Amino acid sequence: MTAFSYQLYSSRNFPPLADTLGMLAELGYASVEGYGALYADAAKVAELKDNLRKTGLTMPTGHFSLDMLENDPATALDIAKAVGIETIYCPYIAPEIRPATGSDYAAFGQRLQEVGKPFRDAGLGFGWHNHDFEFRPLPDGTIPQVAIFEGGPDLEWEADLAWVVKGGADPLHWIATFKDRLTAVHLKDIAPAGENADEDGWADLGQGVIDWPALKAALTQTRVKYFIIEHDNPKDERRFAERSLKAAQAL
Helix, strand or coil: CCCEEEEHHHHCCCCCHHHHHHHHHHHCCCEEEECHHHHCCHHHHHHHHHHHHHHCCEEEEEECCHHHHHHCHHHHHHHHHHHCCCEEEECCCCHHHCCCCHHHHHHHHHHHHHHCHHHHHCCCEEEEECCCHHHCCCCCCCCHHHHHHHHCCCCEEEEEHHHHHHCCCCHHHHHHHCCCCEEEEEECEECCCCCCHHHCCEECCCCCCCCHHHHHHHHCCCCCCEEEECCCCCCCHHHHHHHHHHHHHHC
16 A cells, blocks of 8 residues: 655645644654755754654655755755655756756756765665756757756656646656656646636646546556655645545545
8 A cells, every 4th residue: 555645845834833744644644745944954853853753754755955955965964864864856946047958957967966976875865856847848859857867867756747747748758758767756736727726726636637547557667655745835734635645545
């Protein structure tokens, strides 16, 4: 049986963290995924570690900013060890610093390859988490995600397949293309056109337009270890967490 995780970014607007973790444990989640604000300083890391211990939840994966990973890897590694993170994913680069050409994206992949070295050397997994821009062809015809992986041969992939769809691409094709890179996936859904505008067009898992049964079947042919439920802007964290977990368990 698949154990499901929860990206805590989904609940960033519903403090305190202790209440969210208690709710997730009550609903039957096995683990959670961290993001930068949760370990912004030593006090927050200590709070996170204590709340994980109290609820019995684990945190096998975490998002860390490129800035911290590149400029303060020792602190990132200490945080990962403190809360039990096994695999680190770099989640994003801002539009103003994104590469412009295929060769630039390959160089960025090489940069990520080097950034990941101290974490791989410490026995952790290290990879990239996508959004939509990586799947939109550049003027030179390059698909950024392809170039990133060409430059970073050891990079793992945490696939946000809803963002792949938002980027105009076929997630089944990319699951097959990068099946040996895939170690985690975000389970997220897109609302039907014109719906859920107050939730930025996202939907609870199983309530949107993505064919998750087909995607889940394809993912069984990959290296995916972590299935992480996410919603970028839910109005009600419990509604989202409960309904999405039930949908995930039914896949």
